[in-house]
Amino acid sequence: MADEYHEEKPLTPAIKPPSPPITVDEALSIELRKQHRGFRNRTICCGIITAVILIISVVMLILGFTIFHVKNPKINLNSVSLTGLDRVNSTGLATNNLTVVADVSVKNPNVAAFRFEKTNSSLYYRGAVVSVADIPAGVAKARRTIRLDVTFLVTVAEMARNPQLVSDFMAGKPLQVESYTEIIGKVKILHIIKRKVTVTMNCSIAVNATGRTIVNQECKKHVSI
Structure with a gap:
């Protein structure tokens, strides 16, 4: 009967072993990767904007010498x-x-x-x-x-x-x-x-x-x- 009234003890939660501390070199490497990704994204964005401006400029230049060119009456x-x-x-x-x-x-x-x-x-x-x-x-x-x-x-x-x-x-x-x-x-x-x-x-x-x-x-x- 003692076993029927025996309460099971809750299992002790597993304790996650602490992560090893990040070294200075690893932190510096992570930061450099973040900066590299940011620089790459900014470079791509600037390249797209530059390409769009260049295309618009070329189109306006062509129109300026053709359709939009004012000819003398x-x-x-x-x-x-x-x-x-x-x-x-x-x-x-x-x-x-x-x-x-x-x-x-x-x-x-x-x-x-x-x-x-x-x-x-x-x-x-x-x-x-x-x-x-x-x-x-x-x-x-x-x-x-x-x-x-x-x-x-x-x-x-x-x-x-x-x-x-x-x-x-x-x-x-x-x-x-x-x-x-x-x-x-x-x-x-x-x-x-x-x-x-x-x-x-x-x-x-x-x-x-x-x-x-x-x-x-x-x-x-x-x-x-």
Whole structure:
């Protein structure tokens, strides 16, 4: 019966033997491995960031020289027409007027619109202004050409102030006139790249007063940014 009432003693828990103390060399080795892993992780992260920045830079450089490159708009004098020249003669130089219409085109080769301001064009005879024509503000759409009719109302009396006009007219020499046109505008690409462009055109026009025709026209163009 004594065995029935005998209480079993709980087992004594196993005691884990103490770990041997870490030596200074082992601690230093562990710390060096941690630093090496951290340095390697930082190096990989910096390499990835550098590669991404390099790729973005190359892409932006390529776009800057291709799609996002701002090209110069082009201005051209297509033709010139005159009306009223048939009413001008050597006795009525001071009483008649002329209408000169210049067909001017503005070509925009960019991927964004070229918006230009209101400006004017001047017509000269032997260095003196004889007429000024207004050019309204406008927009040349991306990779499109806009046509402008620049109309000059010329008072012959203004030209007749130069005594050379009568002698040229009587001798049947072509009347030499010049025009100066300036177009000032901006090109904006994605509201990031903005450039102001000024396009100028100087034209020399020879008018045959007898035949009432344009016998020659030469233009010099310049673009400033």
